[in-house]
Amino acid sequence: MRLLYFDGSGRLAWTNFSQKTIPPYAILSHTWGDDEFLFEDLANGTGHGKAGYEKILFCGEQAARDHIQYFWVDTCCIDKWNLRELSNAINSMFRWYKNAARCYTFLSDVSTPMADAHLHESTWEASFRKSRWFTRGWTLQELLAPASIEFFSSDRQRLGDKDSLEQQIYEITRIPVTVLRGDPLDKVSVPERMAWMAGRQTTQEEDMAYSLIGIFGVSMEFRYGEGIERAQERLQEEMEKANTAPFIVPFDQNARFTGRESQLAELEGKLFVGASTTKVAITGPGGIGKTQLALELAYRIRLELKSCSVFWISTSDEESLYQSYAHIARRLNILNEKADVRKLVQIHLSNKSAGHWLLIFDNMNEAQAVGLMEFLPSSAQGAIVFTTTDRETAAKLAPRSIVELPEMEQDMARRMLETCLVNPVNEKEKVDLLLKRLEYLPLAIVHAAAYVNVNKTTLQEYLSLLAKKREGSVEPLYRKSENIIAATWLISFKQIRRHDALAAKYLLFMACVNRSDIPLALLPAASSHEQGRHAVGTLNNYSFVTKRTAESALDIHRLVHISTRNWLRKEGLLSQQSQIAIRRLLVVFPHNNHGNRSKWRRLLPHATFALSSGLTGQEHSHESRNKWRRLLRHAKFALSSGPPRKELGWRCATALYNDGRWKEAEELFVQVMETSSRVLGDEHPDTLTSMANLASTYTNQGRWKEAEELFVQVMETRKRVLRDEHPSTLTSMVNLASTYRNQGRWKEAEELNVQVMETRKRVLGEEHPSTLSSMANLASTYWNQGRWKEAEELNVQAMETTKRVLREEHPDTLTSIANLASTYRSQERWKEAEELFVQVIETRKRVLGEEHPSTLSSMANLASTYWNQGRWKEAEELFIQVIETTKRVLGEEHPSTLSSMSNLAHTWKSQSQNTEAILLMKKCVKLRGKILGPLHPDTESSLNFLNMWQMDDLELGT
Structure with a gap:
């Protein structure tokens, strides 16, 4: 949980309490406006001129008057570009409001012209009763969760609290007084709690259901675009599932699913057999229906084996993969922010007490398969299903159980078309001819049916359009079976261009960025929010896009993406459209600042794709997870x-x-x-x-x-x-x-660092971040020379000032803390060093990621402190983890990898594993000599230890 506070200089600051006890805090309840102070403003030190910043000041100042240091405001305390954080925050919101020491409700549409609001209640009560705050969906839980709420006018005048205004609140909301006073919500019937939402509104219609999750004590995924009715149905399902085996599948059962009975039977026959986890891979070309088959399997297993937990894991990208694991961990009540959720789920499901379970990994590729294998659970009661377009990947994941999807048979395809069409068609010959022209490809059938439904046309008219488009007007794709997708795409696209110019504009734009997780905020600006929603709805109606869960973002099917790019290239517009995408990205893509990390990570795939857009021969290569370097x-x-x-x-x-x-x-x-x-x-x-x-x-x-x-x-x-x-x-x-x-040229380094530090102090000032960085660099050269007292003094000074100037989670602050920990370690102050290193690791994992080189460096330092304390097993485990990750991230010959190898060798030697230690140190000496040179201090040190160990072995006769 990220909390705000004002530092010693009176500046707004923040700190994250995810790894420590959360202190008392105040929380703000309000309605959003057009000019809110956001997380990016908070992290970058900007936005103080925004209207929304006044609410931040009000909350902080009121908390201070109540002797509370920390406070929370939803506009800026959630990094909404970080999907993992956003999902956790929304599901935790009710609890956060409930646990707050004080809750302040800021009513921006209620004013108190008189100085003493309490003596002149009539001047504000009418506007209080009509306040927008009582009409919003999310504020319902903010009214019910806290034990007490204080209401303030836009003039910051206190109007009263939930007790003193009890009668007015009851008359406005019709929520029983006993509930307002704190009676448990589960004592109130479900229909009555639902009725409390009457008359309330939300910007997104689905939020009418989502905002109730805390009131009903459940958690759920957010699927904007599913509609209010389906969102309410899922809320009801989550309430019913609370005491049953988990069923976490992000899609509804496809009521139009038809056929594939033989493949379904084959799949079901392969599950839960043998003495270990059964693994099955479904493979076939794009658009043939692998995901729909796996989805139907999930629902059938649930129906046939009610005690079986079913978990769906999306693998479209690393963030989706992590989110899926985190949702499972949350549902299983095993979520622990200090541990890797993938490992938590693996351990839990490998335990016999977990019972029967089915894991479905959708849309796997080769790169993901390699990294995922170590996190797959193992249990005779478990089964894992993968879907992939790549036959080789399928063979690696489930070598003995591969189900290949053949083309659909005619009867099966006919049933699929009939279920997709809104109006029944009795022209059997026309149906059969259309299916033949569509080559029985499921995605093509979906596109054709969508066109017929939207435009209320006949099958004959569609056949005529299809015949024209197949006459060489569409550039072919790689697979012959996929060419028909280009034809059905073009038919629909021409209609979209005629009737919804903005939808066509969106589609062309999306063709020049990565096809997965396209934030709606990245799309070209529309003249109104409603126009933008309508354009996205058009693309959705034609089955060109799918809306992402938990965030306002879109995905495009691979073949739709390729077809759109082919059209741009054929029309000579690919370069021009790529320029449009790049200009839009420049508006949205953040500058280099620590606080923008989540935002740039989500936009990087789109930016790098746009930079390469228009290159000959590159259009089809972006599916590989190794695409970055290409x-x-x-x-x-x-x-x-x-x-x-x-x-x-x-x-x-x-x-x-x-x-x-x-x-x-x-x-x-x-x-x-x-x-x-x-x-x-x-x-x-x-x-x-x-x-x-x-x-x-x-x-x-x-x-x-x-x-x-x-x-x-x-x-x-x-x-x-x-x-x-x-x-x-x-x-x-x-x-x-x-x-x-x-x-190892420390004297030369010291001379330059001293010169720079003194100049920066004079030119920039003693507290300038660059000056502080110089101090840290000079301290490092002292440390390298064994001048630890001097290093400590500089590091303490740099750390304390950096904390004050740059905040606690800034990378430079963490570097200062790590440097100070190293000086403690060099002075044999192991416990002090350990505490600081643990703090740095946990923060770096959260801020930078578990595989960031700085995080790995912190882990290696912590392992060294374990070694210094004789805790060799703990040191060994950490060093092995660091070596394996560093090899993968930085390469086997990187100096950091070699340092970890040397440390591991020392750890083995300390445990009398002499042979292993000598062999590893020999390898380390050889590589350091090659990379660093024979005279480098690290090379010489490794060689000295190797010679010493070999002499010891000779004396022992080993």
């Missing part, structure tokens, strides 16, 4: 096409860099640098900055000589062009010092 290798074409592409490439590169994806960042920085050099010249500040950024990626990859050469070049040029004390010149000197330090 896209980035072709960025030269993209970045050379104009300033917008160059700017977006720059933002993508800095985002990748900050997420520790240095190889990908390197490839983009190379292209940005070459473009800047060609267009602006070698000595232009932008060119020099690009060179410096490229050199930084070399540093982080352990390529210190290459980094040094570039940094020297940049520093010398900046000194000449910008002068010695320019901030950019000083930054170059710092970067060069870091390469010296990494090469």
Whole structure:
């Protein structure tokens, strides 16, 4: 839970209490306006001029008057670009309001012109009774959850609380007084609780159901676009499921599902057999109905085996995968923010007490299969089903149980078409001819039926359209069976262009970004919210898009995406449309700032796709999870096409860099640098900055000589062009010092760092973030030389100031804490070091991710403190985890990987595993000699230990 507070300087700050006891806090209840203070404003220190910021100030100041330090406001305490956080927050909201020490309701439409509101109640009571706050859906739980609520006017005048205004609130809401006083909600009947929503409204119609989850004590996924009726049905289902085996499937059963009986029987016959988990893979080309088959299987298993838990896991991207696991963990009541939810679910389901369960992984690919294997549960009572278009992936996941979907048979296809059509058709010959032309492909049938339904046309008219489109007017796809999709797509698209220009505009835009998780906020602006909703509805009616759960976002089917791109290319519009997408991305894609991390992570796939859009031969390659480097290798074409592409490439590169994806960042920085050099010249500040950024990626990859050469070049040029004390010149000197330090040239590093720190203090001030960074760098050089007292003093000063200036979760603050922990460890203050390292790890995991290099570095440091305390088993487990992840993320020869190898060897030696320790240290010495050079201090240290251990072995006669 993220809480706000005002720091010692009176500035708004925040801290996250997810890993520690939550202190008393106040909470704000209000209605949203058009100019709210959002999470991005909070994280970036902006937005203080917004109208919504006044409510933040009011809540904080009122909390202070009530002697409460921390407070929570929904507009800015939830990172809504982080789907994991958003889902957890919505499902936790009722509890957060219930547990608040104080709840303040700010009524923006109630004013108190008189100074003493209590003595002149008549002046505000009428507007109080008519306040919009009493008409909104989400404020119902905010009225019921807290033990007490205080109401304030827009003038910040206290009007009373839930007790003193009890009669008025009862008359407005008709909620029984006993409930307002705190009687348990489960004592009130379900119909009566439902009736409390009468007359209330929500912006999204589905929120009329979603806002009731806390009142009924359930959690559920959010599927905006499903409609109010289905949302209410699912709410009812969740209430009924509360005491039954979990059934977590994000889609309704397809009432139009037909056929595939033999495949269903085959699948059911393969499940729950043998002495271990049964694994089955469903494979076949795109559009043939794999997902629908798995969905039908899930519902049939539920019907036949009511005690069986069924879990659906979407694998369209890493975030969807994690969200699915988190939802399962939440439903099983095993969610623990300190542990990997994938591991929690695996352990739970592997236990016999979990009973029967079925896991369905939808839309798997080869890259996901490799990373997922270690998180699959194992139990004779369990079964796992995968769907994939790739036969090789299917063979890896379930080598002995593969179900291949053949083309639909005629009778099956006929039943499918009949169920999809709104109006029955009695023309059997026309039906059979249409199905033949559609090659019995399920997706093509769905598209054709959607067109007929929307336009109220006949099958004969559709056949005529289809015949025209099949006469060479559509560019072919890779698979012959998929070509028909291009034809059905074109028929529908031409109709959309004629009748809904905005829907067509949206579709063309989406063709130039990644096809998964397209936020509605990314789409081109519409003249009104209603017009945008209508356009999305049009695309949905034609079965071109599907709406994502838990967030306002869209997905496009792979073949629809390809068909749209083919049309753009054929019309000569792909480059132009890609430019439109890039310009829109520049409006939405955030600048390099710690607080924008969630936003850039969701937009990166779209930005990198847009940068590569229009490249010959690249249109069909984006399905692979290894697409990133292929896209980035072709960025030269993209970045050379104009300033917008160059700017977006720059933002993508800095985002990748900050997420520790240095190889990908390197490839983009190379292209940005070459473009800047060609267009602006070698000595232009932008060119020099690009060179410096490229050199930084070399540093982080352990390529210190290459980094040094570039940094020297940049520093010398900046000194000449910008002068010695320019901030950019000083930054170059710092970067060069870091390469010296990494090469063990500590005196040279120290001299540069001292020079930079003193200059920055004079030019920028002692509390400037750059000055604090210089102090930390100098402290590191002291530490490398064993001057730990000096290092400690500087680190303490840097940490305390950084906390105050940049906030507790800022990456620079975490680096300062980690540096201080290292100095404690060097002084054998193990417990103090351990506590700080644990704090840094937990925060970095949450903020940066579990596989970020900085997180791994923290884990390695914690393992070292365990080793220093003789807790070798704990150290060994952490070092092994770090080595395996570092190898995958940074490579086997990266200096960080080698450091972890050396540490693990020491751990084995401490446990008398001499042979294993010597073999690993030999490998480490060889690789360090190759990568760092034979004279590097780390190489020499490893060699010395190896020689010592080998001598010990000789003396022991082993």
